Amino acid sequence: MKGEITVVKAIPERTLNDGLTLPAIGFGTYLLNGASGINTIVSAIDNGYRLLDSAFNYENEGALGEAIRRSSVPREELRITSKLPGRHHQYDEALYTIQESLFRAGLDYYDLYLIHWPNPSKDLYVEAWKALVDAQKWGLIRSIGVCNFLPEHLERIMDATGVTPSVNQVELHPYFSQEKQRAFDSEHGILTESWSPLGRASKLLKDASIQKIADAHGKSIPQIILRWHVQLGALPLPKSSTPKRQLENLSVFDFELSSEEMQQIGQLSRPDGRTYDQDPARYEEF
Ligand SMILES: NC(=O)c1ccc[n+]([C@@H]2O[C@H](COP(=O)([O-])OP(=O)(O)OC[C@H]3O[C@@H](n4cnc5c(N)ncnc54)[C@H](OP(=O)(O)O)[C@@H]3O)[C@@H](O)[C@H]2O)c1
Numbered sequence: 001m002k003g004e005i006t007v008v009k010a011i012p013e014r015t016l017n018d019g020l021t022l023p024a025i026g027f028g029t030y031l032l033n034g035a036s037g038i039n040t041i042v043s044a045i046d047n048g049y050r051l052l053d054s055a056f057n058y059e060n061e062g063a064l065g066e067a068i069r070r071s072s073v074p075r076e077e078l079r080i081t082s083k084l085p086g087r088h089h090q091y092d093e094a095l096y097t098i099q100e101s102l103f104r105a106g107l108d109y110y111d112l113y114l115i116h117w118p119n120p121s122k123d124l125y126v127e128a129w130k131a132l133v134d135a136q137k138w139g140l141i142r143s144i145g146v147c148n149f150l151p152e153h154l155e156r157i158m159d160a161t162g163v164t165p166s167v168n169q170v171e172l173h174p175y176f177s178q179e180k181q182r183a184f185d186s187e188h189g190i191l192t193e194s195w196s197p198l199g200r201a202s203k204l205l206k207d208a209s210i211q212k213i214a215d216a217h218g219k220s221i222p223q224i225i226l227r228w229h230v231q232l233g234a235l236p237l238p239k240s241s242t243p244k245r246q247l248e249n250l251s252v253f254d255f256e257l258s259s260e261e262m263q264q265i266g267q268l269s270r271p272d273g274r275t276y277d278q279d280p281a282r283y284e285e286f
Contacts, residue, residue: 009253011048014235016166017189020111020143022079024230025250026051028195028239033060036241041067043243045078048250053169053193053237055083055116056101057285065105080107083116083147084132086286089124094131098140113141114169118153119284125149129157129165145169147195148280151184158188169193172234174225174265175204175273182234194229197236198222200275207268213261220248227252228265 011023027049032040037060041052045067054064061082068078082105088097098113113132118125125146132144145167146154158164168185172178172194185192198205205221214224222238226249229236238249257265277283 009251011050011250011253014191016143016191017164018143018166020079020166022112022191022235023050024235025049025226025252026053026079026081026193026235026237027246028237029054029060029064030058030239032239032241033058033063035063037063038067038070040241042070044240044246045071045073047243047246049246050077051079051081051235051237053081054105055085056088056097056104057083057085057116061101061104062106065107069106075107079111080105081112081114082110083114084128086117086119086122086284089115089119089122089128091127091131094128095135098131098135102140109139110141112143112145112167114144114167115146115149117148117283117285118146118150118280119286120153120281121284125153126157126160129161129163133161133163143167145190148278150181150280153280154184154188154190164188165190167191167193167235169195169237171196171274171278172229172236173197173199173204173273173275174207174210174228174268175199175270176275177232177266177269177273178234179266179269182232186233192234194234194236196275197229197238198225202275209264209268213257213264216261217255217257219252219255222249223252224257224265227255227257228262231257231262 013021027044143166145165147169
């Protein structure tokens with residue numbers, strides 16, 4: 001049956017440039033808030049997710065921390081991510097915010113902490129990066145990275161500090177495949193994570209050409225898309241509030257797309273394929 005969940009095979013691991021390992025797929029938590037958010041995140045952990053992606057601005061670090069405490073999985077087996085908001089890029093504020101993120105979650109450390117947006121018009125992201133570098137030295141964060149950084153932003157922080165981010169989390173799905181950004185990241189040993197990997201359940205999930213590939217494999221469209229991310233070398237972070245879909249989305253390690261199928265999906269990408277108009281050269285979030 002299409003989209004059927006067989007056994008979720010062991011999830012392969014990715015190793016970051018600083019040695020930290022992450023599972024090859026993670027769980028997005030945007031819009032998972034309050035008591036129902038806690039239940040959804042506990043269900044994701046029970047279903048096998050070990051990498052959980054949050055942010056200071058999602059207002060759910062507390063719910064995430066509570067879900068971690070309620071789950072039966074030891075803390076050290078989980079990989080917890082949060083992100084520094086754009087309004088706190090100034091060095092001291094960034095350090096206070098990282099500590100506040102920890103207090104909110106009730107955690108001693110984050111596995112991964114990312115600058116959420118570069119906000120180039122404010123020109124403070126180098127300062128923010130220096131704060132992350134120091135927070136890592138002090139043991140508040142195991143691995144440090146960025147989101148939505150273009151090559152010029154990455155070059156600046158690497159030149160200023162000599163420290164290469166472990167991760168660059170960017171919008172990535174078949175309608176916006178980020179070929180150039182992925183190549184830049186990979187050349188510099190930076191792992192690309194995919195946000196909105198399912199295009200936020202937009203028309204992408206009804207795409208006729210992906211449906212054909214799904215039919216050929218007896219899989220669902222979301223499973224084909226997530227498998228495409230994995231084979232590209234990107235790390236997808238699908239969000240679902242539905243336990244059945246959480247499992248469906250994890251069940252992508254028991255089949256393989258051919259190079260022709262990978263190419264067919266890659267050809268769906270368009271320069272204006274972003275789900276919303278969030279080009280980090282212009283779009284800013286605080
Ligand atoms: N760094 C950044 O700037 C940034 C920006 C955006 C997002 N993110 C991160 O990336 C994560 C994922 O992105 P996203 O939440 O925007 O979008 P997404 O994961 O691409 O899509 C989520 C939507 O897809 C639906 N869905 C999930 N699995 C499905 C399935 N198997 N079949 C049908 N529908 C399915 C979900 O519905 P249900 O929940 O109802 O199942 C939800 O409406 C976020 O949660 C967040 O952690 C980061």
